[in-house]
Amino acid sequence: MSRTELEQLREELDGVNLEILELINKRGELVKQTAQAKENHGADKKYDPVRERDMLERIKKNNEGPFKNATIIHLFKEIFKAGLELQEKDHSNDLLV
Amino acid sequence: MSRTELEQLREELDGVNLEILELINKRGELVKQTAQAKENHGADKKYDPVRERDMLERIKKNNEGPFKNATIIHLFKEIFKAGLELQEKDHSNDLLV
Numbered sequence: 175m176s177r178t179e180l181e182q183l184r185e186e187l188d189g190v191n192l193e194i195l196e197l198i199n200k201r202g203e204l205v206k207q208t209a210q211a212k213e214n215h216g217a218d219k220k221y222d223p224v225r226e227r228d229m230l231e232r233i234k235k236n237n238e239g240p241f242k243n244a245t246i247i248h249l250f251k252e253i254f255k256a257g258l259e260l261q262e263k264d265h266s267n268d269l270l271v
Numbered sequence: 272m273s274r275t276e277l278e279q280l281r282e283e284l285d286g287v288n289l290e291i292l293e294l295i296n297k298r299g300e301l302v303k304q305t306a307q308a309k310e311n312h313g314a315d316k317k318y319d320p321v322r323e324r325d326m327l328e329r330i331k332k333n334n335e336g337p338f339k340n341a342t343i344i345h346l347f348k349e350i351f352k353a354g355l356e357l358q359e360k361d362h363s364n365d366l367l368v
Contacts, residue, residue, distance in 0.1 A: 183305045184322070190298045191326055191347070192333050194291060198346060201287045202337045208280045215277075225281070229288055236289050240299045245353045249295060250288070252349050256342045 205257040221258060302354040323351060
């Protein structure tokens with residue numbers, strides 16, 4: 175392996191990082207829209223364990239590795255948690271207006 | 272908002288989840304390749320704090336929200352940690368052959 179090959183792998187990693195970043199933020203926007211849509215209907219926009227389990231099942235079913243399901247589930251739970259925090263923040267802002 | 276709109280948002284979320292899953296696994300493959308490439312050169316393939324800081328800086332610079340940098344950094348540190356575990360696992364396997 176030449177130095178160039180390592181640099182190329184790192185460039186690819188940086189590229190994938192930014193793609194993941196973009197999708198996590200896109201997901202955040204969708205979570206906000208979903209929360210808003212639910213709120214407009216007077217529905218509880220907070221944590222929905224059934225929906226979370228449903229999403230996790232779909233993710234596990236589609237996991238082809240190299241990461242094990244347990245690792246993937248851990249990462250997605252963190253991503254879901256971040257989404258919930260986004261809703262909390264929005265709700266606090268709502269109270270100020 | 273109709274029921275259909277909420278369903279549509281959820282379908283979009285499921286789609287984004289699977290895109291994130293695919294990229295996290297693609298990242299895992301790249302991490303494995305990088306570790307292998309380093310090992311072939313007798314370099315330490317483990318945790319590289321300088322490289323991690325470099326990646327996080329690039330990620331922060333490109334973060335357009337809605338997630339705050341602190342949340343994004345937390346999520347990526349978890350993703351990086353998962354990558355390290357993948358290397359550890361590979362290394363253990365190497366010792367068995």
